Amino acid sequence: MLEIRDLHVKFHNRDREAVAGISLTIDDGEIVGLVGESGSGKSVTAMSIAGLLPRKQCDLSGDILLDGEDLLHAPRSALRQIHGRRIGVVFQEPMSAMDPLMRVGEQVGEVLRIHTGLTPAQRKKKVLEVLSAVELADPEGVYNKYPHELSGGMLQRAMIAAAIVIQPSLLLLDEPTTALDVTIQAQILELLKKLNAEKGISMLFISHNLNVVRKLCKRVAVMQRGLLVESGDTKDVFFHPQHPYTRRLIEAIPTRHGKETV
Amino acid sequence: MKYALKRILTLLVTMLLVSFLTYAAFEVISGDPAEAILGTEATPERLAALRHEMGLDRPFLTRYIGWLTGFFSGNLGISYRYHQPVWELIGPKLEITLCMCLVSFIIIAVISVPLAIWSYRFVGGPFDWIRTAFNQLCMAVPPFFTGILISWLFGIVLRLFVPGDFPDLHTDFGAALGHLFFAAICLCIPRTAMTVRMMRSTVIGEMQKAYVRTAISRGNDRRAVLNRHVLKNSLTSAVTFLGQTMAELIGGSVVVEQVFGIPGLGRLLVASISTRDYPVVQTVVVILAFWVVLAGTVADLVNQRIDPRLRLGGDA
Numbered sequence: 001m002l003e004i005r006d007l008h009v010k011f012h013n014r015d016r017e018a019v020a021g022i023s024l025t026i027d028d029g030e031i032v033g034l035v036g037e038s039g040s041g042k043s044v045t046a047m048s049i050a051g052l053l054p055r056k057q058c059d060l061s062g063d064i065l066l067d068g069e070d071l072l073h074a075p076r077s078a079l080r081q082i083h084g085r086r087i088g089v090v091f092q093e094p095m096s097a098m099d100p101l102m103r104v105g106e107q108v109g110e111v112l113r114i115h116t117g118l119t120p121a122q123r124k125k126k127v128l129e130v131l132s133a134v135e136l137a138d139p140e141g142v143y144n145k146y147p148h149e150l151s152g153g154m155l156q157r158a159m160i161a162a163a164i165v166i167q168p169s170l171l172l173l174d175e176p177t178t179a180l181d182v183t184i185q186a187q188i189l190e191l192l193k194k195l196n197a198e199k200g201i202s203m204l205f206i207s208h209n210l211n212v213v214r215k216l217c218k219r220v221a222v223m224q225r226g227l228l229v230e231s232g233d234t235k236d237v238f239f240h241p242q243h244p245y246t247r248r249l250i251e252a253i254p255t256r257h258g259k260e261t262v
Numbered sequence: 263m264k265y266a267l268k269r270i271l272t273l274l275v276t277m278l279l280v281s282f283l284t285y286a287a288f289e290v291i292s293g294d295p296a297e298a299i300l301g302t303e304a305t306p307e308r309l310a311a312l313r314h315e316m317g318l319d320r321p322f323l324t325r326y327i328g329w330l331t332g333f334f335s336g337n338l339g340i341s342y343r344y345h346q347p348v349w350e351l352i353g354p355k356l357e358i359t360l361c362m363c364l365v366s367f368i369i370i371a372v373i374s375v376p377l378a379i380w381s382y383r384f385v386g387g388p389f390d391w392i393r394t395a396f397n398q399l400c401m402a403v404p405p406f407f408t409g410i411l412i413s414w415l416f417g418i419v420l421r422l423f424v425p426g427d428f429p430d431l432h433t434d435f436g437a438a439l440g441h442l443f444f445a446a447i448c449l450c451i452p453r454t455a456m457t458v459r460m461m462r463s464t465v466i467g468e469m470q471k472a473y474v475r476t477a478i479s480r481g482n483d484r485r486a487v488l489n490r491h492v493l494k495n496s497l498t499s500a501v502t503f504l505g506q507t508m509a510e511l512i513g514g515s516v517v518v519e520q521v522f523g524i525p526g527l528g529r530l531l532v533a534s535i536s537t538r539d540y541p542v543v544q545t546v547v548v549i550l551a552f553w554v555v556l557a558g559t560v561a562d563l564v565n566q567r568i569d570p571r572l573r574l575g576g577d578a
Contacts, residue, residue: 050479052475052478052479076483080481080482080483081481082481083478083479083480083481084479084480084481085481087479088479089476089479091472091475091476093472096471096472096473097472097473097475097476098473098476099473099476099477099491099495100473100495100569100571101494101495101568101569101570102490102491102494110477110480110482111480111481114480114481114482114486115481146570146571148570148571149570159476162480
């Protein structure tokens with residue numbers, strides 16, 4: 001459903017290409033992990049899929065096709081139809097990714113306001129539904145809260161709710177659990193698995209944490225300095241890493257007894 | 263409740279400090295109210311007699327405390343120069359100045375916020391320097407100069423008002439307001455330019471924030487991002503700035519009142535200082551201090567309405 005072909009991204013104020021020609025596909029209903037250290041270009045890849053790069057400040061080439069439709073060179077007006085409706089994005093820090101002065105319910109329903117003709121009452125009904133779908137207790141209470149009144153984990157659930165309220169075909173998750181503590185992290189991963197199984201939403205999960213990726217994704221791609229150095233079945237990549245960089249990433253996972261065995 | 267109490271306390275302390283400092287300032291600078299009344303030719307005996315009559319020969323602190331107790335019991339004293347109760351003297355002039363500042367403030371508030379949002383379109387564009395230059399010009403030209411220009415153009419050439427002939431505020435409200443309107447315009451030009459500049463840079467800063475990216479990722483266009491998200495987030499700093507503006511307008515009114523011949527508080531203050539009319543000066547200064555604190559408080563309250571995070575720990 002998503003196909004990236006030979007994507008290049010170069011910011012005008014940098015010498016090196018942020019993304020130096022990567023190709024990646026995501027099939028229907030699949031969760032693909034994209035790992036790499038910070039600065040490896042994984043977030044830039046996600047932002048170019050989501051159309052969130054400042055086009056005037058960078059050069060883009062290659063193709064990004066969503067169900068055969070070009071995203072990389074589509075006009076802004078066409079992208080706005082895709083944003084939110086067909087691609088949902090969840091960002092790293094829910095606290096700063098939410099508008100601090102808008103009630104959570106209204107933010108979750110924003111996609112509905114933009115892309116559907118639903119009345120406010122219908123929107124509220126849908127928002128309450130999706131808030132319980134992401135397993136938030138007391139959806140009605142959350143609806144009327146401001147972001148600063150919720151915990152990080154609850155906010156990230158609300159962010160996920162906002163991204164899936166209209167059932168997009170692709171969910172981009174840019175380090176969605178990095179800012180959360182470990183127990184909350186596990187809960188969010190479970191939630192994502194459930195949403196993938198129940199609603200069939202494809203996901204691109206970006207993380208610098210291989211351990212997290214291993215729990216969630218069947219397929220994984222490893223990025224270093226703007227290039228894909230390795231990709232394939234998560235288990236294969238884990239147990240038989242081909243590239244030295246991948247090996248180093250795996251060795252960097254902290255374990256209780258030296259090297260972890262799975 | 264705690265908030266209200268804190269504010270009232272701030273108000274009292276500010277007014278007390280300001281009144282004391284004013285009293286002390288007159289003690290330090292040269293000049294003598296008795297001499298201002300009798301003239302420089304007066305004999306020392308007559309001056310001393312008048313000083314005694316006015317209570318000026320008493321020690322500084324005794325006089326200040328005397329004034330203070332009078333103030334709190336509602337007796338503001340009698341003007342040395344006009345021999346009129348101070349409140350009767352100040353009341354009508356305060357009305358005029360407040361009217362002018364209010365008109366000016368409304369113009370600033372109504373114009374500058376939309377102008378700032380609109381001007382964001384040109385950020386980084388080829389014509390942005392024109393906007394910057396115009397903005398600088400508006401900030402740099404002093405109100406007395408625009409006042410002279412406006413008086414000449416609208417008063418003398420177009421005859422929309424008669425400079426120096428201010429209609430009575432109560433019997434001829436429309437004409438008086440018209441007169442004040444032109445004064446208010448030159449009062450508001452620099453502050454409008456400053457507010458636009460401040461608000462514009464706030465908007466630019468807000469546009470870099472993560473929630474804007476989220477809003478775009480949901481399919482908002484630029485206009486919706488500005489109006490639905492950035493505007494409200496930029497508003498609190500604009501409100502704080504407008505609160506300071508409200509306070510500063512009264513100070514700025516002194517000059518403009520001179521140019522347009524408006525018998526307001528500013529003119530009275532200047533005249534009273536040069537004649538050492540202590541009771542009048544003291545009252546005007548306390549009113550100004552009250553005004554400054556009030557403007558800040560109102561700005562705070564409005565900001566708490568806008569931003570729920572500011573309500574934490576308050577009594578809301």
